[in-house]
Structures are given as C-alpha cells and as structure tokens.
Amino acid sequence: MQGPGKNDQDAILINKLLKERKNAKSKNTRNAAEKCEQELEQLRTGDSFDRLVAWYYENVCSGYGYLVRTPGGLRSRGGWITPMTLKSHLGGFEQPKYLAIRPAAWTNWAVFDIDEGSRYHPLSEDGEGIEPVLKALATIGLHAGLEFQSSTTGGIHVWFPLGCAVHTWALAVAIEGALAKSGLEIRNGVLEIRPNCKSYDSQFQAIRAPLTGEGNGLFVEDFGFSYEISVMKQRWTEAKERNHLAIPEKQMPARECSSNRRGQRAQTGALERAQARVNQGFTGRGQTNELKLACLQIARLVEGLESEEQIRSRVVELLITAPGFEEFCGHKKEIISGKYLSKSEVQRALRLIPGGYINTWKEEANSKRSKDAEKRAHEALEGSISEGKKFASMTDAFQHLRNKGAPAKSWWHKKKNERSLELLKTLIA
Known part of the structure; x- marks a missing residue:
C-alpha cells in the first residue's frame, strides 16, 4: 500500500496502527487489518465523498469495538470498524445512521459529553454552564473544540482534535485531573469524558461518532448546524493547530506530530x-x-x-x-x-440557510448569556449611581463595576450597548 505523502500527516496514526495489527499473533486481527488497509486505499483514490470518508477514518476511527443501533436497541460489535462500514454510517449508501466508537491505545482526539439536563449545559438555569469545563481543559492545552449536537435530544459533544497523537491513557488521566482540580463533577448524565480512565481489564468507553444521523450535527457560526464531512474536516484542521496536550514529551510520539503549523486563524465568522x-x-x-x-x-x-x-x-x-x-x-x-x-x-x-440555528439550544444559550450580561451590567451601574460613585478614569470605572459582577470591558464597547456606555461616562469625575 502506498503510504501518505510528505505533507499528509492525517494518515500516519492509522497507518501505524494497521501495521501493528498486521503483525499480530491473531490471524483474525491480521486479516482484519489487511481488509481495512485495502478498503482505505480504495477510498483514498475514490471520488470526493470517498476521500472525505478516508480522512474521517484516518482521524477518528482507530479503536477496537463499536456500537450500532438495531431494531432491538444498541448492539456492540467486536473488532475494528472497516472503512466501508464507516462509509455506510456516514450516509454513503443511504441516510447516516448511529455509530459509537472507541479510541485505540494512541489517539488524536478527546471529547466531552454534556446531557441537556446537566448543570454544565449552556441552558442550565441553576448550574455553572459550559464555560468552567472549557476553562479547565484549556489548562492542559485543549483550547479549540468542535461543538456537536449529540442528537435531537439537545445534548452536546465537544470534540478536541489534537495536533499530535498521544497515549490514550495519559490523555484520560490529564483530562480527568484537570476537571477534578477545577472542582467539576464527572458523572454519567452530567459530564462524561472520552477517553475515560478505564479499569485495567475493560475497554475505553464508546462515544457517538460525529455526523452519524439523528440530528448529530456540527455547529457552524452564521448558518447553524452542518452535516457535511467537508465542513467538519475544515474545522478539525483549524482546531488541531491549537490543541497540544501539556503532558511530558516522552509520552508523545514525535513522528505523529504535524510540522505544518499555520497558527490560529482569525475568528471573524x-x-x-x-x-x-x-x-x-x-x-x-x-x-x-x-x-x-x-x-x-x-x-x-x-x-x-x-x-x-x-x-x-x-x-x-x-x-x-x-x-x-x-x-x-x-x-x-x-x-x-x-x-x-x-x-x-x-x-x-x-438547504443551508443563514441563521439556521434558530430555535436550537445554541440560539437559546446565546440569548440567555446576552440577557444575563445585560442584567449584571445594569445592576452594577444602577448600584454605583445610587451610591453616588465618581471615578477618575474609565479604567477605574470598569474595574469597580467588574468587582460588582458586571461583564468585562469589551461588553460595554459593543455597539448595541452604547447607551449603557454613555451612562457610565457620566460617572467620570
């Protein structure tokens, strides 16, 4: 099989894993690896959709065992999912359909799962929302996540593509440690992480694969949820340049690291x-x-x-x-x-419509966040006025209001908040 080109870094991890499986003691494992290798090469040289499926397989589907939905419910399947089986779940022959996957011993992704009723969901009335989770993961180098609606039930999966493949167990330990250090609750239905810190004799737990039906779509700024692999690939490629796990270098295989770093792209919509x-x-x-x-x-x-x-x-x-x-x-x-x-x-x-996230959890969460910021700003401002406060500078005013719970300085300078800013300026001595 022809290996990846000089600048093709996406396929390196899967090629490494398939090579190891071809040398396994088990004949079934060797045969399965041969089949996966042949099908993957067929997809790599196929039409545009086939090539996208190949990219998806190279980046996401590396682990042993997966789950599918049958008329009798979810069923576990042993072995490694083949590229052609993956193609069927991504809508290559009919509509996309449910698939849950696991990472291998090495992985190039992490993901966390928040159910709709969780205290960490953006729509939570009494909880903390999603921000504490994102802040905790940023402390270990995970800065750019792709937000997926897990299904029509409104749950959220946030995937973090990694710039380098890392040892899966080390990644699980790092994530759990960062969340625990921030005092976050890791529990089914509240906050689930993948890879998880599994027991010695069990597999890593499965997580639903992106874009596999039932409303599982990627949130894209300006026009809502996308179900296109090409959109996911673009966002994935951008995000992995910002996600480099902060664990000892000896746990990272240097040859899995991409040397083609373009840096963070401007987030302008x-x-x-x-x-x-x-x-x-x-x-x-x-x-x-x-x-x-x-x-x-x-x-x-x-x-x-x-x-x-x-x-x-x-x-x-x-x-x-x-x-x-x-x-x-x-x-x-x-x-x-x-x-x-x-x-x-x-x-x-x-079928793409500008503003296509109308009536989704994402729109409601953004609206809630905006109203909350406006309420906190007005309460802090009204309190300062009633106290007869005067400030020597705008910097002092912003700091005082922030201490009283108002949003950051950037909020006041948004065009829609210019009236609040003008009122604040009256407090400058």
Whole structure:
C-alpha cells in the first residue's frame, strides 16, 4: 500500500496502527487489518465523498469495538470498524445512521459529553454552564473544540482534535485531573469524558461518532448546524493547530506530530473566513476540497443563489478564477467539466440557510448569556449611581463595576450597548 505523502500527516496514526495489527499473533486481527488497509486505499483514490470518508477514518476511527443501533436497541460489535462500514454510517449508501466508537491505545482526539439536563449545559438555569469545563481543559492545552449536537435530544459533544497523537491513557488521566482540580463533577448524565480512565481489564468507553444521523450535527457560526464531512474536516484542521496536550514529551510520539503549523486563524465568522479563503486561493496542493466548501458557502449564503445549476456554475467559476488554480490545483479537468462537484453536495448547499440555528439550544444559550450580561451590567451601574460613585478614569470605572459582577470591558464597547456606555461616562469625575 502506498503510504501518505510528505505533507499528509492525517494518515500516519492509522497507518501505524494497521501495521501493528498486521503483525499480530491473531490471524483474525491480521486479516482484519489487511481488509481495512485495502478498503482505505480504495477510498483514498475514490471520488470526493470517498476521500472525505478516508480522512474521517484516518482521524477518528482507530479503536477496537463499536456500537450500532438495531431494531432491538444498541448492539456492540467486536473488532475494528472497516472503512466501508464507516462509509455506510456516514450516509454513503443511504441516510447516516448511529455509530459509537472507541479510541485505540494512541489517539488524536478527546471529547466531552454534556446531557441537556446537566448543570454544565449552556441552558442550565441553576448550574455553572459550559464555560468552567472549557476553562479547565484549556489548562492542559485543549483550547479549540468542535461543538456537536449529540442528537435531537439537545445534548452536546465537544470534540478536541489534537495536533499530535498521544497515549490514550495519559490523555484520560490529564483530562480527568484537570476537571477534578477545577472542582467539576464527572458523572454519567452530567459530564462524561472520552477517553475515560478505564479499569485495567475493560475497554475505553464508546462515544457517538460525529455526523452519524439523528440530528448529530456540527455547529457552524452564521448558518447553524452542518452535516457535511467537508465542513467538519475544515474545522478539525483549524482546531488541531491549537490543541497540544501539556503532558511530558516522552509520552508523545514525535513522528505523529504535524510540522505544518499555520497558527490560529482569525475568528471573524464563517462567511467572512470563506470569502477570505477564496480570495487567497490555492497556495499549495491538497486544498481543492477546502476551497470548494468555501465557494459553496459564498454561492448559497452570500450571493443567495437558489438553483442547482446556478450554484454549480458559480462554484466552478470561483474555483477556476481563484489565485493559484493553474499552479496548484490537481483537479482542473474535473472542475472545468463540473464533475468535481457532486449533485448531493449542491443539494445540501441549497438547504443551508443563514441563521439556521434558530430555535436550537445554541440560539437559546446565546440569548440567555446576552440577557444575563445585560442584567449584571445594569445592576452594577444602577448600584454605583445610587451610591453616588465618581471615578477618575474609565479604567477605574470598569474595574469597580467588574468587582460588582458586571461583564468585562469589551461588553460595554459593543455597539448595541452604547447607551449603557454613555451612562457610565457620566460617572467620570
């Protein structure tokens, strides 16, 4: 099998694991590894959806054992999930369907699970919300998570792609230690972590794989929940550059680390990023899928095109006129002929609606957070006015109000809060 190219870092972990399984004592394990290797190579050289499934398999599906949903309920399956079985769960042959997976001995992801009734859910009335969890994980180097709605029940899975593969047990210990140090409650239905600190003779617990049906979608700024692997891949690639676990270097395999670090991208909104990405164009090989996604967003969400033909023509136009197309694009013929863009991709783009997170937990959580900040600001401001407070500078005023529970300085400078800022300025001596 042909291995990954010089700049293809995504496949290194799965290739390493398959190589180990091919040398296992068990004949069944060796045969399974051979089958996975063959199917993975088939997907890597297939159409655009197949290549996305291959990427997904390389980054997410490394562990032994998985769970599927049957008419009789959830059922455990032994062995390693094969790439073609994964394809069926991601909607390659019909609608996406339930799949839960486990990490292997080495992993390049972490995830935490918060149910709707948990004190750490963004909609919790009496609890702390999700922020304490995010702050605790940031202390060990996990800064960028991808938020998935776990299902239509409203639970949340936050996935952290890692810049380097790490030993799964070390990762589990680091996560549990960080959460415990912050006084957070790790318990089923409240806050669950994967990988978990398992007992000696058990497997790591399973977690639902992203984009496997029943409302499991990725929250994307500006237009809501996405069920596209291409969108997940783009966000995953961005996030892993910011997630580097702070554990001893000897526990990290250097050859799993990517040397292609681009740094944090500006968080200016999905549509602005899409426009900027297309304006930047092709700067190297292997960027066609990423640019295709950006072009689809522009055609549908920025320009508002409303037919398959219009979207297809516009995406082709944007791609072939993008800087670097002639120099770096490896799919010129397919793009010019229109074959690179599948019918299903265009149809899914038509279903994208700006503000598509309306009536979801995410919108409600943002609204709740905004109202809470406004309430705290007004209470602190009114209290200072009634006390007859005067301040020598705006800095002193902000600090005093913050001590009384008001939001940070940045809140006051938002345009929608300019009246509150003007009232605050009257307290400056």
